[in-house]
Every structure is written in structure tokens, then in C-alpha cells.
Amino acid sequence: MDVVLERLQELDAKVRETLAELTQSRGERETLLAKVATLQNELRSREQEVAALRAERERETVEVTRLRAEREEVRAKVEGMLTEIARLEAAVQGAGT
Secondary structure, three states, X not given: OHHHHHHHXXXXXXXXXXXXXXXXXXXXXXXXXXXXXXXXXXXHHHHHHHHHHHHHHHHHHHHHXXXXXXXXXXXHHHHHHHHHHHHHHHHHHHHHO
């Protein structure tokens, strides 16, 4: 009978040890799940930031393209004016002679 009681005590000790390990594992799991949730939130935040930066870059690209076109338009007008000024100067010099 002592052998049976001894064996039961050993089994009881193993069950308690297993339950303690299970409790510890559950705690570790909860900690890891919390870390995963934190990292997922951080990832979503960064994805939103990247999307905002991409949108800003696209707006800036459109603005740069518009400004370049405007610059070319102004350059063409200035060149036209310079050509007209040169023509007028030539006409004035021709009239003066």
C-alpha cells in the first residue's frame, strides 16, 4: 500500500509541476500576444505614415511638373520678347541712319 501511495504522490507532484508549467506558458503566451498586438499597431501606423509620405511625394511631383511647364512657358515668352526687342532695336537703328 505504501508503494501505491508513494506512486500517487509522485504522480500528484508531476501533475502540479505540469500545471505550474502550463500556467507559466499561458503567461508567456499572453505576453507574446501583447507584443504581437503592439507590433501590429506599430506596423499599421508606419504603413499609414508611408502612405501619407507617398501621397505627399505625388503632390510634390505634380507641383514640380507644373512649375517646370510654367518655367518653360515664361522662358518662351522672354525669348519672344528678346527677339521682339532685338527687332525693334534693329528697326530704330535702321531708321536713324
